[in-house]
Amino acid sequence: MSKLADLLQLTLQGIAPVYGNEAEPADDLKAMQTAINAIRLHWLGEGVLQLSPAPGDDRGLSLLLSAGIHGNETAPVELLDQLLKRILMGELRLRCRLLVVFGNPQAMRQGVRYIEQDLNRLFNGRHKDSQGFEAKRAASLERFAADFFRGANLKKSLHYDLHTAIRGSKIEQFALYPFAENRLHSRAELKRLQSAGISAVLLQNRPATTFTAYSYAQLGVEAITLELGKARPFGQNQEINLQKLQSVIERLIEGDESHPPDAFLDGLQLFTVSREIIKQSDHFRLHLSDNIENFSPLKQYSLLAEDGDMRWQVDEANARIIFPNAKVQNGQRAGLIIVPAAQAI
Numbered sequence: 282m283s284k285l286a287d288l289l290q291l292t293l294q295g296i297a298p299v300y301g302n303e304a305e306p307a308d309d310l311k312a313m314q315t316a317i318n319a320i321r322l323h324w325l326g327e328g329v330l331q332l333s334p335a336p337g338d339d340r341g342l343s344l345l346l347s348a349g350i351h352g353n354e355t356a357p358v359e360l361l362d363q364l365l366k367r368i369l370m371g372e373l374r375l376r377c378r379l380l381v382v383f384g385n386p387q388a389m390r391q392g393v394r395y396i397e398q399d400l401n402r403l404f405n406g407r408h409k410d411s412q413g414f415e416a417k418r419a420a421s422l423e424r425f426a427a428d429f430f431r432g433a434n435l436k437k438s439l440h441y442d443l444h445t446a447i448r449g450s451k452i453e454q455f456a457l458y459p460f461a462e463n464r465l466h467s468r469a470e471l472k473r474l475q476s477a478g479i480s481a482v483l484l485q486n487r488p489a490t491t492f493t494a495y496s497y498a499q500l501g502v503e504a505i506t507l508e509l510g511k512a513r514p515f516g517q518n519q520e521i522n523l524q525k526l527q528s529v530i531e532r533l534i535e536g537d538e539s540h541p542p543d544a545f546l547d548g549l550q551l552f553t554v555s556r557e558i559i560k561q562s563d564h565f566r567l568h569l570s571d572n573i574e575n576f577s578p579l580k581q582y583s584l585l586a587e588d589g590d591m592r593w594q595v596d597e598a599n600a601r602i603i604f605p606n607a608k609v610q611n612g613q614r615a616g617l618i619i620v621p622a623a624q625a626i
């Protein structure tokens with residue numbers, strides 16, 4: 282099998298698939314583009330591989346699958362690695378355009394969330410205000426995504442960004458659906474998420490600087506962040522069951538975009554963000570136990586956090602907490618207070 286087929290090994294070893302040198306440019310090109318079973322592979326950069334179906338097999342979907350935006354979130358990286366290998370061994374028939382992205386290779390190699398800055402806070406142009414390795418990577422990933430979706434049918438363009446969370450969760454697999462002005466969240470997408478084993482969706486209600494917020498708001502494609510369990514090192518993800526998600530993704534890859542029947546949305550829990558807690562300074566304190574799980578209920582009128590003179594009291598009824606983290610850099614999100622979503626979808 283071509284070296285290009287083993288994107289994960291190339292990425293973890295920090296190897297570019299370039300065999301020649303400047304005197305042999307033709308070899309470089311051969312190394313970066315190849316075909317397996319008539320599927321064209323194009324290595325666009327570190328951790329980024331585009332696959333085009335064999336002539337006649339394209340059903341019109343453009344699918345971007347990303348993982349490893351946080352380098353220590355390995356279960357989704359392993360899932361994408363397996364899917365790629367199955368496509369290239371002919372076990373899955375590629376009937377869509379596919380872009381596979383391993384987001385932060387350097388952090389993946391070191392088994393850490395990020396090196397200098399959280400990559401998933403640098404999209405939607407935020408990288409322009411920043412320096413350093415992750416800012417450059419966010420700019421490149423935006424370009425790869427924009428090039429991939431340029432000219433694609435927006436109704437058949439989808440980006441799933443796959444993550445795992447720092448802590449355990451009362452709802453193990455959930456999704457975060459970005460916000461864009463004057464755009465409604467799609468019921469069909471929610472149904473697909475539910476059939477993928479997702480039990481709850483946080484419907485965002487303000488712009489954000491995540492990878493999917495960029496794809497959704499700037500490129501106009503459907504884009505969703507999936508949280509699939511707790512983050513663990515490579516090879517230690519046996520507790521995470523990705524079977525339902527895997528079969529939904531396999532159906533997409535093989536060109537079946539049908540959704541389950543309407544009634545299926547019943548039971549999917551919908552939440553919205555009430556408040557974002559932003560850490561202001563080193564004095565920030567969260568009044569939650571260290572092992573609190575995502576989606577834990579918050580007692581109304583309790584003091585949730587303080588930072589110098591600033592205090593966050595839980596005013597909301599039926600509030601829950603997700604992503605509480607007092608260790609984020611100053612200026613970053615230290616948690617989200619969420620509440621059940623009122624609107625019917």
Ligand SMILES: O=C(O)CCC(=O)N[C@@H](CCC(=O)O)C(=O)O
Binds near residue numbers: 351401445446447448
């Ligand atoms: O467990 C945590 O605290 C963070 C897990 C994670 O990486 N979540 C994503 C969510 C993206 C979003 O807010 O839409 C992130 O924090 O980037």
Ligand SMILES: [Zn+2]
Binds near residue numbers: 351354444445446
């Ligand atoms: Zn993550």
